[in-house]
Amino acid sequence: MIMSTSRRKIEHLELCAASPVESRKVGPGFNDVMLVHRALPEMDMDDIDLSTDFLGKEMNAPFMIASITGGHPETTAVNAALAEAAEELGVGIGVGSQRAAIEDPSQEESFRVVRDRAPNAFVYGNIGAAQIREYGIDGIEKIIDMIDADALAVHLNFLQEAIQPEGDRDASGALEVIEDICSLDVPVIIKETGAGISHEDAFILKQAGASAIDVGGVGGTSWSGVEVYRARERKDMGSESLGELFWDFGIPTVPSIVECSVSLPVIATGGLRTGLDIAKSIALGASVGSAALPFVEPAMKGKEEVVSSIQHMINELKVAMFLCGCRNVNDLHHAPAVVSGWTREYLELRGFNVKDLAMRSTNNDLLAI
Numbered sequence: 001m002i003m004s005t006s007r008r009k010i011e012h013l014e015l016c017a018a019s020p021v022e023s024r025k026v027g028p029g030f031n032d033v034m035l036v037h038r039a040l041p042e043m044d045m046d047d048i049d050l051s052t053d054f055l056g057k058e059m060n061a062p063f064m065i066a067s068i069t070g071g072h073p074e075t076t077a078v079n080a081a082l083a084e085a086a087e088e089l090g091v092g093i094g095v096g097s098q099r100a101a102i103e104d105p106s107q108e109e110s111f112r113v114v115r116d117r118a119p120n121a122f123v124y125g126n127i128g129a130a131q132i133r134e135y136g137i138d139g140i141e142k143i144i145d146m147i148d149a150d151a152l153a154v155h156l157n158f159l160q161e162a163i164q165p166e167g168d169r170d171a172s173g174a175l176e177v178i179e180d181i182c183s184l185d186v187p188v189i190i191k192e193t194g195a196g197i198s199h200e201d202a203f204i205l206k207q208a209g210a211s212a213i214d215v216g217g218v219g220g221t222s223w224s225g226v227e228v229y230r231a232r233e234r235k236d237m238g239s240e241s242l243g244e245l246f247w248d249f250g251i252p253t254v255p256s257i258v259e260c261s262v263s264l265p266v267i268a269t270g271g272l273r274t275g276l277d278i279a280k281s282i283a284l285g286a287s288v289g290s291a292a293l294p295f296v297e298p299a300m301k302g303k304e305e306v307v308s309s310i311q312h313m314i315n316e317l318k319v320a321m322f323l324c325g326c327r328n329v330n331d332l333h334h335a336p337a338v339v340s341g342w343t344r345e346y347l348e349l350r351g352f353n354v355k356d357l358a359m360r361s362t363n364n365d366l367l368a369i
Contacts, residue, residue, distance in 0.1 A: 012069075013068070016221060019226075028277070029255060033283075034338045036358075040325075041323065049329070052329045054288055055212060056187075057150055059091055063317075065291070067155070067191075068299070071098070071111070076113050079113050083115075093123055095124070102143065111125075111147055114147055124149055131168070141184070150187075151187040151212075163223075165239060182211075189267065194221055199350070206262045211265070217255075218250040218270060252271075254281075273291065278317045339357060339358070
């Protein structure tokens with residue numbers, strides 16, 4: 001029997017909290033990136049400014065809680081805790097796919113609670129590209145109004161759709177509907193959910209009118225992996241085998257950040273677990289970093305646990321900036337980053353010059369090379 005969208009949402013949340021769902025053989029690539037240490041940072045670490053503007057909204061730090069959940073009564077408390085943490089820390093937050101609330105309006109509260117608890121935060125809505133044709137512009141405007149969204153994320157999750165029995169495998173016409181959605185009054189973020197975005201697709205999405213790109217690269221949660229557990233429970237050997245094969249399929253987060261350098265704001269998502277990962281992402285070209293999985297368990301315990309987890313990452317980011325001589329996020333954008341190993345090989349084979357990343361300098365540098 002095909003499971004309802006609402007029930008599937010709580011099942012996904014429970015699996016992510018209880019099972020190993022991250023990429024297994026392929027990491028995000030941060031181990032291949034080194035930020036150049038400045039032994040003389042010549043600043044007071046307490047004076048570092050983490051504030052950043054993203055799509056017209058000021059945030060206290062270049063970080064967002066990536067889309068996690070919503071669409072089932074049991075997810076309301078989780079989203080409340082996440083939203084309260086985002087509001088307290090002044091970071092952004094996205095909601096899970098709002099498809100369930102369109103199918104069943106009684107689920108709207110599980111999403112609306114995010115704006116209620118985070119009235120001043122940057123909040124983005126979320127719907128799958130595969131569902132836009134079904135709901136039309138009126139349906140999309142409804143999900144934006146539902147949470148008074150500052151932006152709308154359109155997620156591309158065709159890998160997961162291909163694995164799950166309920167999946168929508170018809171990707172034809174997706175670009176056309178994205179172009180239609182980009183005509184709305186709110187910024188549109190195109191986000192992958194774990195398989196990364198190539199330079200070719202990033203360029204096409206820019207032409208389509210996207211306001212930002214969320215790379216959603218390999219290295220974090222594998223939704224193909226999540227589907228393996230679901231298939232195993234219902235003894236669907238075909239789907240389980242597919243999920244196992246494509247568990248780590250796609251472009252890891254670090255190369256995907258570079259691939260998406262098409263003069264659009266970039267969100268780095270996929271395996272970011274420390275503030276150092278955020279710093280490396282920004283040095284490579286991202287505007288902000290985001291993560292989801294690290295906050296699932298804390299959110300089930302309450303706001304304070306989420307605040308503690310995010311604050312720890314923000315403190316790590318500040319230390320990384322201090323040691324790289326970066327007084328603000330703009331300096332970090334220009335900080336040299338040395339890329340080596342498999343990631344360098346991949347990027348060079350794709351035609352990117354990683355030496356350009358290594359030879360940059362921050363605005364306050366007085367060095368002459």
